[in-house]
Amino acid sequence: MHQEIRAPRGKTLGLHLWGRRSVSPTRRTTRRSLARRRVPRAAALALLLATATACANDVPEAKWSRGLLPDHVTEQGGVVQSLWNGAWIAALATGAVVIVLILWASIFHRKRRAKADLPPQVRYNLPIEILYTVIPLVMVSVFFFFTARDSETLTKVSGDAPVKVKVEAFQWSWRFTTTYKGKTIEPVAGVPVSDYNQGPQLVLPKKTKVEFDLSTDDVIHSFWVPEFLFKRDVIPGIPEDNPGRKFEITTLDKTGTFAGRCAELCGVDHSRMLFSVKLVDQTEFEQYIATHQAGSAQ
DSSP: OEEEEEOTTSOEEEEEOTTOOOOOHHHHHHHHHHHHHHHHHHHHHHHHHHHHHHHOTTOOOEEGGGTTEEOOOBHHHHHHHHHHHHHHHHHHHHHHHHHHHHHHHHHHSSOOTTOOSOOOOOTTOHHHHHHHHHHHHHHHHHHHHHHHHHHHHHHOOOSOOSEEEEEEEETTEEEEEEEETTEEEOOEEOOOOSSGGGSOEEEEESSOEEEEEEEESSSOEEEEEGGGTEEEEEOTTOOTTOGGGEEEEEBOSOOEEEEEEEOSOOSTTGGGOEEEEEEEOHHHHHHHHHHHEEEEOO
16 A cells, blocks of 8 residues: 655655555466466365275275274274274263363353453462363373273283284285194295285184284384284394284184285385285185195194
């Protein structure tokens, strides 16, 4: 905004007044042009991501009733599901209480135009300040208790599992060696693939306890079957007798083939480090062991 003042000799002087800023028409046009170009690009990127996700054949179905988690196939997955649901319920309840308090304070404790007085202030109210401190501490303690309890359950290894699987991760695939009742089958090794059905397949019986022993000689990998609802890192250098490289699951009364992958960025073919886990009946599993037996375990 400009204000013109006549000088004594008839010249015009431009004085800039604070409070309003003019924008160049050229600059405004440039901004509109950039906005027009960015919107179609963002839409195209979103469509590309959605299409890529839809084309993936190893993405398990997720439902809102399960908190967008896939249907689990192990008892340990049920533990994770319960913890996940409880955390969401607590978070939503806390968010609802906070929103109600914000709206209540905004509506009933705002300054009125007809009154010059401020609403009652409670910044030095000791009971309320204690409440502000105690409630978060209680919430964190409850979360910690359930998380610690379920973590202990997920990491517990009894050592009496009838099926034991040695998992060897390498760049960029997997090698599975299964032992059952003193019988060890031939190792199943794979190569990088684009479809998990073409990768190495681990065959396990349903309704059975299975112990996994994870190892690697190169870099950090991560053993992940989404239907297990948890993953375990495979770290090089951990001794064979260290319990940190083992975990245990109990399969449910379900059959089917489930995709697995490495969940740790481990190199150029990380995305092709795919495998599958097939759950079968006990009879079919024993036939599989008899067919692929390599010899008795020492």
